[in-house]
Amino acid sequence: MKNSVLFASAAGIVNSIALNLCNYFASTPETLQIASNISQVISPFVALLFINAYTKIDHPPALIRQEAAIAAAIKICRNHLHDKDATEEFKEMTRKQLTELMLQQQKLRVEFEKTHSYSSSLERSDSPQSAD
Numbered sequence: 001m002k003n004s005v006l007f008a009s010a011a012g013i014v015n016s017i018a019l020n021l022c023n024y025f026a027s028t029p030e031t032l033q034i035a036s037n038i039s040q041v042i043s044p045f046v047a048l049l050f051i052n053a054y055t056k057i058d059h060p061p062a063l064i065r066q067e068a069a070i071a072a073a074i075k076i077c078r079n080h081l082h083d084k085d086a087t088e089e090f091k092e093m094t095r096k097q098l099t100e101l102m103l104q105q106q107k108l109r110v111e112f113e114k115t116h117s118y119s120s121s122l123e124r125s126d127s128p129q130s131a132d
Contacts, residue, residue: 006051007047007048007051010047010050010051011043011044011047011048013047014043014044014046014047014050015039015040015043015044015047018039018040018042018043018046019036019039019040021039022035022036022039060112060116062112062116063108063109063112063116066108066112067105067108070101070104070105070108071105073101074098074101074102074105077094077097077098077101078098080094081094081095081098
């Protein structure tokens, strides 16, 4: 339900903007009618593109923290591999650890999505609002 409300809101906003822009570009009533009809057909698809882009940008904080932790660990492993004072035994263990971390990094989003369904970070409109 909430995803359809988000899409409907975006479609309404895009449609309103498109219809208002048609008034500036149409010189005759006939061209205004044609431009309005075309914009009403196209605006839901533009809204869908915006929703898809927003979904990709709107990452859950837990996922961002996990990605940052793995990226930091990979960076540390790479620094250790370049350390001239480190023993070969330590570097070999670090290479194995680096391989495991890189595999975790590759699988992180897939595994995260298996256990978490997407929910927008926008505030829900049907939730009660506090009167602070």
